[in-house]
Amino acid sequence: MTPPVIEARGLTVSFTLPGGFLTRRPPPTVQAVSAVDLSVAKGETLALVGESGCGKSTLGRALIRTQSISNGRVLFKGRDITDLKGEALRAARSSFQMIFQDPYASLNPKMRVFDTLAEPLRVHGGGSRAEIRERVDEILDAVGLDRSFGARYPHEFSGGQRQRVAIARAVVLKPDFIVADEPLSALDVSLQLQVLKLFDALRRRFSLTYLFVSHDLARVFGFADRVAVMYLGKIVEIGPATSLVARPAHPYTQALIAAAPSPDPVLEASREVPRLSGEIPSPLDPPGGCRFHTRCPFVMPVCRSVEPPMLPAGPDHRAACHLLGSGTGPA
């Protein structure tokens, strides 16, 4: 069997914050990503969803080794890349790309689009001038931009076009793994669907593999193969998108779905869905036991003291909830 493109084993990222010095206490730390296990198969789109601050971006960056890792391992095509440094790390990173919410983050405003797309090809020995021009034209076609746009600068484009340029830049070297971090959030709703379709078309054409970060569960259901739900640094549920939307096992996932307007009113009406109440606890001092217990409508005594393991919730579908263990699953 071919190994996953990317695999995380017990992946943990902690940030040490300033402070604690005068009180002689250890400085406060945030565990932004806490013992996450995850794998993404070749050609797959895994959506990563959860509320702001739950650790999605940090996890995405740690997987592509642009964020330092406190504990656990990252494997790329079965090879452990956790401890790579220097040239070896640089080489591994060239297999990865990141696409951001704000396309300006990855575009050089002083560079024409043609050079923006040609530069990675030149750096990686992409062939003669004619060959590079051909590849740039090919990628402009693929993202639905006119070839003549190559002569323009990023500021001459609309937001949607600019995101297409950023996507073209990320895809031009046909990377093994792409982390798209809220790539739709800055776009009008009308453009979001178009760009989502573009992601899908590119994936098929170039056999790409995505981690698609989004706070909007409803947006990704029809698009992702699998969905991972994150809460306060932990994956609390992961499974096929179809199974997750039809039978969400974790009360947090149920609440996220309830919070989003369902595209299927019949499904929506037939389901008993808990509403999310209360604030997200501080990541500096996450609740013991199940991290969701302070907001969970089904909380039981065990939830306050014992962290639930990932338990089966269906084929290839798991959730970290004590209700699954007790045989009295919610809904």
Ligand SMILES: Nc1ncnc2c1ncn2[C@@H]1O[C@H](COP(=O)(O)OP(=O)(O)OP(=O)(O)O)[C@@H](O)[C@H]1O
């Ligand atoms: N460089 C950093 N230094 C200290 N804390 C950080 C740093 N980066 C992230 N954090 C903290 O780690 C946690 C996770 O942040 P992260 O940006 O990964 O969340 P997110 O899910 O991507 O949120 P959003 O949806 O707002 O983008 C937050 O509590 C955040 O404050």
Ligand SMILES: [Mg+2]
């Ligand atoms: Mg983020």
